[in-house]
Amino acid sequence: MTKxxxxxxxxxxxxxxxxxxxxxxxxxxxxxxLRFVADRVFAGRYGHRAVVLETVAAVPGMVGGLLQHxxxxxHIRDDQGWIRELLEEADNERMHLMTFVQxxxxxxxxxxxxxxxxxIFYNFYFFLYLFAPKTAHRMVAYFxxxxxxxxxxxxxxxDAGRHPNPPAPAIAIEYWNLSPSATLRDVVxxxxxxxxxxxxxxxEFADHLLGPTGPNDRGAGGDTSGEDVDFESVRQQSPDRDxx
Ligand SMILES: [Fe+2]
Ligand SMILES: [Fe+2]
Numbered sequence: 001m002t003k004x005x006x007x008x009x010x011x012x013x014x015x016x017x018x019x020x021x022x023x024x025x026x027x028x029x030x031x032x033x034l035r036f037v038a039d040r041v042f043a044g045r046y047g048h049r050a051v052v053l054e055t056v057a058a059v060p061g062m063v064g065g066l067l068q069h070x071x072x073x074x075h076i077r078d079d080q081g082w083i084r085e086l087l088e089e090a091d092n093e094r095m096h097l098m099t100f101v102q103x104x105x106x107x108x109x110x111x112x113x114x115x116x117x118x119x120i121f122y123n124f125y126f127f128l129y130l131f132a133p134k135t136a137h138r139m140v141a142y143f144x145x146x147x148x149x150x151x152x153x154x155x156x157x158x159d160a161g162r163h164p165n166p167p168a169p170a171i172a173i174e175y176w177n178l179s180p181s182a183t184l185r186d187v188v189x190x191x192x193x194x195x196x197x198x199x200x201x202x203x204e205f206a207d208h209l210l211g212p213t214g215p216n217d218r219g220a221g222g223d224t225s226g227e228d229v230d231f232e233s234v235r236q237q238s239p240d241r242d243x244x
Contacts, residue, residue: 011193012148012192012193012196012197013196014145014148014149014152015145015148015196015199015200016145017141017145017203019138023132023134023135023138024135024138026135027135027138027139027141027142028138028142030139031139031142031143031145031146034143035146038052038053041113044157044162044163045104046104046150046153046154046157046163047100047103047104048104048106048107048110049150050096050100050103050104050154050191051097051100051101051104051106051110052106052110052113052114052117053147053150054093054094054096054097054100055097055114055117055118056117056118056121057093057096057143057147058090058091058093058094058096058097059090059118059121059122059125060086060089060090060125060129060136060139060140060143061086061087061088061089061090061091061092061093062086062087062090063122063125063126063129064082064086064129064133064136064137065082065083065084065086065087065090067126067129067130067133068082068083068086069083082205085201089198089201092194092198093198095171095175096191096194098171099169099171099172099175099187099191102169102171102172103166103169103184133209134206134209134210135206137202137203137205137206137209138202138203138206140198140202141198141199141200141202141203141206144195144196144198144199144202145199147192147195147198147199148192148195148196148199151188151191151192151195152192154188155185155188155189155192158184158185158188159185164184165183165184165185166183166184167181167182167183167184168182168183168184168186168187169187172187172190176190178190
């Protein structure tokens with residue numbers, strides 16, 4: 001008898017990586033504070049929450065890609081695919097935004113939050129990645145852990161009838177190659193899978209920057225040693241790298 005095909009929710013379960021050092025705890029603590037604020041501001045308004053938070057989520061990949069690009073130029077060496085992957089992550093997050101803005105239009109207040117948050121977060125994350133890239137990737141991984149939880153709650157509310165389940169926006173059907181009869185639930189499942197992929201990859205990026213003998217942060221922006229790291233081995237170990 002053939003096994004039933006696993007659903008996306010089962011393929012990408014909620015996971016949590018316990019922090020292992022001070023920088024991990026700082027990353028997790030920062031994310032938990034932001035989660036607390038987001039829960040207060042948006043409560044169960046998932047569409048609005050998604051629009052505002054996806055404008056933030058699309059920043060780290062672009063910043064990481066830029067700084068890895070500069071590093072590859074500086075050391076005149078191959079980036080082992082990190083730049084493309086980080087830029088793809090940013091593009092994927094931007095598509096989440098373009099999808100959810102079809103579901104919920106941000107209010108004037110929310111547009112103000114978006115502007116202010118970007119001004120602060122872009123600069124914060126740029127300098128974090130420049131001087132502590134491992135912490136930066138760990139922070140994104142913890143953001144994504146929370147995103148998977150939020151989209152799981154979104155699914156639960158749709159399934160319980162507490163949230164409407166309208167037809168999927170055309171942009172989402174095209175981007176994820178969904179069925180023409182797909183609904184918002186199918187979109188949330190696809191986005192949730194993307195977030196789980198980002199989560200796992202960013203934990204792996206952070207692990208790699210930790211190095212085999214302890215923190216070294218050689219692999220990215222703050223690097224001055226010029227020692228090469230084998231990014232390809234990390235890429236090949238990840239079964240989820242194409243999820244995003
Ligand atoms: Fe996202
Ligand atoms: Fe994400």
